[in-house]
Amino acid sequence: xxxxxxxxxxxxxxxxxxxxxxxxxxxxxxxxxxxxxxxxxxxxxxxxxxxxxxxxxxxxxxxxxxxxxxxxxxxxxxxxxxxxxxxxxxxxxxxxxxxxxxxxxxxxxxxxxxxxxxxxxxxxxxxxxxxxxxxxxxxxxxxxxxxxxxxxxxxxxxxxxxxxxxxxxxxxxxxxxxxxxxxxxxxxxxxxxxxxxxxxxxxxxxxxxxxxxxxxxxxxxxxxxxxxxxxxxxxxxxxxxxxxxxxxxxxxxxxxxxxxxxxxxxxxxxxxxxxxxxxxxxxxxxxxxxxxxxxxxxxxxxxxxxxxxxxxxxxxxxxxxxxxxxxxxxxxxxxxxxxxxxxxxxxxxxxxxxxxxxxxxxxxxxxxxxxxxxxxxxxxxxxxxxxxxxxxxxxxxxxxxxxxxxxxxxxxxxxxxxxxxxxxxxxxxxxxxxxxxxxxxxxxxxxxxxxxxxxxxxxxxxxxxxxxxxxxxxxxxxxxxxxxxxxxxxxxxxxxxxxxxxxxxxxxxxxxxxxxxxxxxxxxxxxxxxxxxxxxxxxxxxxxxxxxxxxxxxxxxxxxxxxxxxxxxxxxxxxxxxxxxxxxxxxxxxxxxxxxxxxxxxxxxxxxxxxxxxxxxxxxxxxxxxxxxxxxxxxxxxxxxxxxxxxxxxxxxxxxxxxxxxxxxxxxxxxxxxxxxxxxxxxxxxxxxxxxxxxxxxxxxxxxxxxxxxxxxxxxxxxxxxxxxxxxxxx
DNA sequence: GATTTCCTTATTAAG
DNA sequence: TAAGGAAATC
Numbered sequence: 023x024x025x026x027x028x029x030x031x032x033x034x035x036x037x038x039x040x041x042x043x044x045x046x047x048x049x050x051x052x053x054x055x056x057x058x059x060x061x062x063x064x065x066x067x068x069x070x071x072x073x074x075x076x077x078x079x080x081x082x083x084x085x086x087x088x089x090x091x092x093x094x095x096x097x098x099x100x101x102x103x104x105x106x107x108x109x110x111x112x113x114x115x116x117x118x119x120x121x122x123x124x125x126x127x128x129x130x131x132x133x134x135x136x137x138x139x140x141x142x143x144x145x146x147x148x149x150x151x152x153x154x155x156x157x158x159x160x161x162x163x164x165x166x167x168x169x170x171x172x173x174x175x176x177x178x179x180x181x182x183x184x185x186x187x188x189x190x191x192x193x194x195x196x197x198x199x200x201x202x203x204x205x206x207x208x209x210x211x212x213x214x215x216x217x218x219x220x221x222x223x224x225x226x227x228x229x230x231x232x233x234x235x236x237x238x239x240x241x242x243x244x245x246x247x248x249x250x251x252x253x254x255x256x257x258x259x260x261x262x263x264x265x266x267x268x269x270x271x272x273x274x275x276x277x278x279x280x281x282x283x284x285x286x287x288x289x290x291x292x293x294x295x296x297x298x299x300x301x302x303x304x305x306x307x308x309x310x311x312x313x314x315x316x317x318x319x320x321x322x323x324x325x326x327x328x329x330x331x332x333x334x335x336x337x338x339x340x341x342x343x344x345x346x347x348x349x350x351x352x353x354x355x356x357x358x359x360x361x362x363x364x365x366x367x368x369x370x371x372x373x374x375x376x377x378x379x380x381x382x383x384x385x386x387x388x389x390x391x392x393x394x395x396x397x398x399x400x401x402x403x404x405x406x407x408x409x410x411x412x413x414x415x416x417x418x419x420x421x422x423x424x425x426x427x428x429x430x431x432x433x434x435x436x437x438x439x440x441x442x443x444x445x446x447x448x449x450x451x452x453x454x455x456x457x458x459x460x461x462x463x464x465x466x467x468x469x470x471x472x473x474x475x476x477x478x479x480x481x482x483x484x485x486x487x488x489x490x491x492x493x494x495x496x497x498x499x500x501x502x503x504x505x506x507x508x509x510x511x512x513x514x515x516x517x518x519x520x521x522x523x524x525x526x527x528x529x530x531x532x533x534x535x536x537x538x539x540x541x542x543x544x545x546x547x548x549x550x551x552x553x554x555x556x557x558x559x560x561x562x563x564x565x566x567x568x569x570x571x572x573x574x575x576x577x578x579x580x581x582x583x584x585x586x587x588x589x590x591x592x593x594x595x596x597x598x599x600x601x602x603x604x605x606x607x608x609x610x611x612x613x614x615x616x617x618x619x620x621x622x623x624x625x626x627x628x629x630x631x632x633x634x635x636x637x638x639x640x641x642x643x644x645x646x647x648x649x650x651x652x653x654x655x656x657x658x659x660x661x662x663x664x665x666x667x668x669x670x671x672x673x674x675x676x677x678x679x680x681x682x683x684x685x686x687x688x689x690x691x692x693x694x695x696x697x698x699x700x701x702x703x704x705x706x707x708x709x710x711x712x713x714x715x716x717x718x719x720x721x722x723x724x725x726x727x728x729x730x731x732x733x734x735x736x737x738x739x740x741x742x743x744x745x746x747x748x749x750x751x752x753x
Numbered sequence: 754g755a756t757t758t759c760c761t762t763a764t765t766a767a768g
Numbered sequence: 769t770a771a772g773g774a775a776a777t778c
Contacts, residue, residue, distance in 0.1 A: 087767060115768045139768080158774095213768050248767095280765065381764055383770095403766080440754065566768060586765050608764055624765085647763060648769040 030068050030101065034061070041301045042066045044268075046240070048298045050291055051270040054332045055317075055630035056308030056592065063244055063270050064094060067109075068101040070240060079108035080239040082260075086248050088113060088567045094244070110238075114253050115213055116566055118220040122211070123562075128230065129223050132209040134425040134558060137565035141409065142430045143167060143212045149433060150201055153452055161197070169194050170201055174214035175282040176251045177221065207461055208429040217252045224259055235262050246271030246291075250282035258294075265297060273328050274321050277586060277624045279616070289328055306332045306630075308592050310339025313636050316666045317629040323661050324619045332630070340635055341668035344659070347641040350387055350600075356670075357597045357639065358391040361580055364595060365397070372397060374594035376581040378628050380606040384599065385582050392580060402583035407569035412522055412533040413540055417564055419516050420509070423493045424557050427461035436462075439521035442482035447475060463490075489515060497557060505556050506545040513537055585628045596632035598625070601640045602653035625658050638667075700744040702730050702751075709750045 031039050038058055041051045042065045053059035067083065070076040085091045091112050099105055110117060119137070122129050138146065147170075148163045173183065180199040185192035205211065211219065224231045241261055243249070246269040249257070261267050269291065276285040292298045306314055314332045321327070347353035357377055364370040377388050385401055392399045407413060415438060421431035437443045454465035466487055469475060475483065493512050513519065522533040544560060553559040581593065585606075600606055607621035629636060638659070644651045659667075702708070709715050730744065 113768060119768095137768090140766090216768085277765080278767085281767080383763080444754090568768080584765065605764095610764060645769080 027073060030065050030072065034058075034065065035305055037301065037303050037305065038062050038065070041303070042069050044299065044301070046266060048265050048267045048295045049269065049301060050246075050288070050298050051268070051301045051303060052328055052330055053270050053272055053303040054306060054330050055272065055275060055627070056306040057303035057332070058307065059270055059272075059303065060090075060094065060097070060244070062303065063242060064097040064101065066268060067094075067098050067242065071106065072102060076239060077108070078106040080237055081109045081111075081242070082117075082238040082240070083109065083111045083242045083244070084117060084257075085111075085113055085244040088116065090244060091116065113566075114249075114256070115216050118216040118256075119562060119566060121220050121223075122216065125223060125230065128227060129219050131211065131219070132425070132427075134555075135209045135211050136421055136425055136428050136431075137216070137562055138205070138210045138212040138430060139409075139565050139568070140167075140213065141414070142210075143171075145434070146204060146210075146430050147197075147201060150197070150204060153456065154197075154200070161193070166194065166197050166201075170198050171212075171214045172282065173198065174212075174218045174252070177218060177255055179218075204429065207427070207455075207459065209425055209427055210430060214252075217256065221252055221256045221259065224256070231259065234260060235264065238266070239264075240266050240268065242268045242270070244270055247273050247276040247285055247288045248278050248283045249287045250284060251287075254284070254287045265295075267295070272330070274324070274330065274623055275589065275627050277589065277620060277627060279620050285326075289326065300328075302330055304330055304332055306334045308633055309334065309630060310336055310634060312339050312342060312666050313629060313632050316342055316636075316662050317626050319663050319666075320622065320629065320658060320661050321626045324622055326619065342636045342638060342662070342666050343668050343670050345637065345639045345670040346655075347639055349643040350384075350641045350645060353599060353639050353641045354387040354391040357388065357599065357637070358395050358397065360597075360637065361595075362395050362397060370594060372399075372578045372580045375597070376583065376588065376591070376593040376595070376631065377597045377599060378583060378585050378588050378631070379599050380585055380608060380624075381600075382584055388582055388599075397580055398577045399580040399582055402581070402587045407536070407539070407543075408564045409568050410533075410536055412518065412536050413564075415518055416509075416513055416516065416537060416540060417561065419490075419493065419512050420557065421561055422463070422490050423497050423508075423512065424555075424561060426463040426490060426494075429455070429462045432462045435516070436486065439517050441486060443479065443486060447479040447483060450474060505548040505560065506541050508557070509541045509544045513541070585624050588631050589627050592631050592633055594633050595635040595637070596628070597637040597639060598628045599639045600644070601625075601638055601656040601658060602644065603656055604651070604653050605644070605646075606656055606658070622658065622661075637670075700730065702744075702749075706751060710747060 031042065034042060035058075038061065041049065041062050051059075051062060053062065063083070067081060070081065071078055083091075083094060085094060095106070095109075095111050098109075098111075110120075112120070122131060122135070126133050126135060144163055144167055147166050148158070151158060151161055151163060151166070173179075180195050180202060183191075183195045183198070185195055205215070224234065238260060241257065243257065248271070257267065269288070271288050273285050273288045276283060276288070279285065292300060309317075309332075311334055314334055318331055345353070345356050347356055361372070361375045361377075364375065365372050379385060379388075382403065389399065389401070408417070415435060418431040418434040421428045422435070426432075433448070436448060450469060451462050451465045454469055455462050458465065458468070460468075466483060470480065470484055470487065473480075493515060496511050497508055519534055519537060522537075523530045547560050547563065548556055551559065551563075585598070598606075603612070606625065607618055611617035611621045640653070640655050640659075642652065644653060707715065
C-alpha cells in the first residue's frame with residue numbers, strides 16, 4: 023500500500039497531489055495549460071483503484087477524442103502495471119454508442135442500427151430537400167443540418183419546438199421531423215442522436231438509470247469546458263445526487279463554442295453543485311515566465327472567467343518577438359527564414375517549430391515558402407482515412423450488406439459505378455419508399471416484383487439487387503478470420519477499383535492503395551477486437567473514429583496547423599501568424615462579445631503552446647478573396663505588456679515587394695537540384711500536352727509507378743504517372 | 754454519362 | 769483569387 027502511494031504521488035506537486043487524493047465528492051479541477059492535467063486524471067484513477075480499493079468496473083472516464091481516451095487507458099495501465107478490465111473509458115459518443123448497442127431494444131432501434139457521420143447526414147438532408155422539391159438556395163442543406171444538430175445538442179426534439187408563428191421556423195421544424203423519420207426508417211443514428219437517445223432512455227427508464235447509477239461510483243471527465251448541453255445533462259442524470267463528479271478542464275481554453283460547447287457548464291458548475299470543491303493547477307511546466315506573463319495578461323481581458331494565474335519556476339526566458347510584415351508573402355518568407363536559421367545554425371529540430379494560423383487557407387503561403395526553402399513540413403488536419411471518397415463508397419456497400427435498409431448507403435452506391443440506373447429509376451424507388459414508408463431496398467424489391475419499370479432499367483436494378491444479395495451470402499457465417507476476405511470480395515464485386523482506375527483525376531493509384539489499406543484495417547480489427555457481429559462493429563468503428571487527420575511521416579518536419587488543432591500540443595518555438603483585426607480575431611466573431619472572448623482564448627491557447635520562443639506576426643497588407651486588404655494590427659497586441667515584446671526589424675529584402683514565386687523557384691532549382699522521381703527535380707519547368715506549362719513540386723515511387731506532382735499554370739496541381747504523362751522539360 | 758462552364762462563396766472541426 | 773458545386777452542353 024505504501025509503495026503505491028509513493029509511486030502515484032511521488033512525481034506530483036502539492037496542488038496535483040491534493041486533486042489526486044481528494045476524498046469522494048464533486049471536484050472541479052481547473053487545470054491551466056501545461057499544468058499536468060492528464061497526469062492528474064490518470065493518477066487519480068490509479069489512486070482510486072490502488073489505494074482506495076475502488077473496482078475498475080465502477081469507474082467511468084469520459085474524454086472528447088479517441089486519442090485522449092486511448093492515451094488515458096494506456097497511461098493508467100502503465101502505472102498499475104496491468105490491463106484494467108471493466109472500466110468504461112471513452113468518448114461521449116463512444117460510450118453512448120456502447121450503451122445503445124447494449125440497449126437497442128429499449129432505445130427502439132433495430133439491432134443493426136448504423137451510424138451516420140456528418141457527411142452521411144448532409145447527403146441525407148440534401149436528398150430529403152430534393153424529394154420535397156425545396157429550393158436549396160432558400161433552404162441550404164448546411165443550415166438545415168445546423169438547425170437539427172443544434173437542437174439535438176440541446177436535447178430538443180422537433181416536437182419540443184415552437185415556431186412562434188414564424189413561417190421559416192415552422193418549415194425548419196417540419197424538416198427536422200421529416201429527417202428524423204427518414205433516420206428511423208433506415209435504422210440510422212447520427213452523432214447527436216447517439217447522445218440524445220442515450221439521455222432519453224436513461225431518463226425514461228428508472229430501472230436502467232438505477233443500474234448505471236449503482237455501477238458508476240466515480241465519474242471522471244476530461245476537457246469539461248468542451249461539453250455541450252446534452253452531454254452535461256447526461257452527466258447530471260448519471261451522477262444523480264451521488265456527488266461523484268471529478269471534472270477536469272480550463273474555461274480559458276474553451277474554443278469550441280461554435281460547435282455547441284458551453285463554457286457556462288464549467289463556469290456555473292459550482293452554482294449547480296454548491297458543495298463543489300474547486301482545485302486550481304496553476305504551476306506550468308512548459309513555458310518561460312515571459313510567455314506565461316504575456317498569456318496571463320491577454321486572458322485577463324476576458325471578463326467572464328473563473329480566474330487563474332499561471333506561474334513557473336523556470337526563468338523569464340527570451341522576450342516575445344513581433345514581426346510586422348510588409349505583406350503576407352513577406353510574413354511567410356520571414357517565418358520560414360527564421361526556422362531555417364534555427365534548424366541550421368542552432369540545432370533545433372524542424373518538428374520543434376510550429377506555424378499556427380487562424381484559417382486553413384493561410385497554410386498555402388507557408389507551404390510555398392517551405393518548398394522553396396526545401397524544408398520538409400507537415401500540415402495537420404487533412405482528410406482522414408475513413409472520410410476518403412473511395413473508403414466511404416466501399417463502406418456504403420458493406421453497410422448495405424449489414425443492413426440493406428440503410429437508405430443513405432443505398433443512394434450512395436445504387437449507380438456507382440454507373441450501371442444504368444439513372445435518376446428516373448431512383449425517383450420511382452423514392453416515391454415508392456415514401457408511399458409505403460419503407461426503405462429504398464424494400465421498395466426496389468417491391469418494384470421489381472411488379473412491371474412498373476421499363477425492361478432496361480428493371481434489368482439493371484435486378485442486377486444491383488442480385489449483387490448485394492450475393493454479397494450478403496458471402497457474409498453469412500463469416501467469422502473473425504473471414505472479415506478481410508469479405509472486404510476483399512465485396513470491393514472486387516463492386517467494380518469500384520476499375521472505376522477509380524479509369525477516372526482521370528490522377529488519384530487512381532492512391533485510391534487503390536487506400537482500398538488495400540481498408541482490407542488491412544479489417545484484418546487488424548478482426549484480430550484485435552473480437553465481437554459477435556464483426557462487420558457491424560467495424561462499421562461503427564469507422565464512423566466513430568475516422569482516423570488521424572495528419573499524414574504520418576517519419577521525416578523531421580516543420581509543423582503547420584490551425585490554432586484550433588494546436589490545442590493540447592507544445593513546441594519549442596511557436597509562430598502565431600496573421601494576427602490582424604478581421605482575421606484574428608476573425609471578422610465573423612468581432613461584434614459579439616462572447617465570440618470575441620472565444621477568439622481571445624484561442625490566442626491564449628496558441629501562446630501557451632510555446633516552450634521557449636514565441637513569435638507573433640502580422641502583415642500590413644494581405645491579399646484575400648482576390649483583393650488587397652490593409653488590416654489593422656489585432657487588438658490582442660494592445661493587450662500584451664509592451665515590455666515583454668521585442669520588435670524584429672524588417673530586413674531590406676522584405677521591402678522589395680512581391681517577388682515572382684515562379685522565377686524564384688526556378689532559380690533555386692537550377693542552382694540546387696533536388697532529384698524527386700524519374701529524373702525530375704524540384705522546381706523544374708515542364709510542359710504537358712494538355713495541361714500546359716508547370717513546375718515540379720513533389721515526386722514519389724520509381725520505375726513504372728514513379729509519379730510527380732506538378733503545379734500547372736492554368737490547370738493547377740496534378741499528380742502524373744510518368745509512364746503515361748508525356749512531359750517535356752524546359753531549360 | 755462525362756465534361757465544360759458558370760456561379761457562388763469565403764472560420765474553426767471531433768465524434 | 770480559387771475552390772467547389774450545379775447547371776449546361778457535348
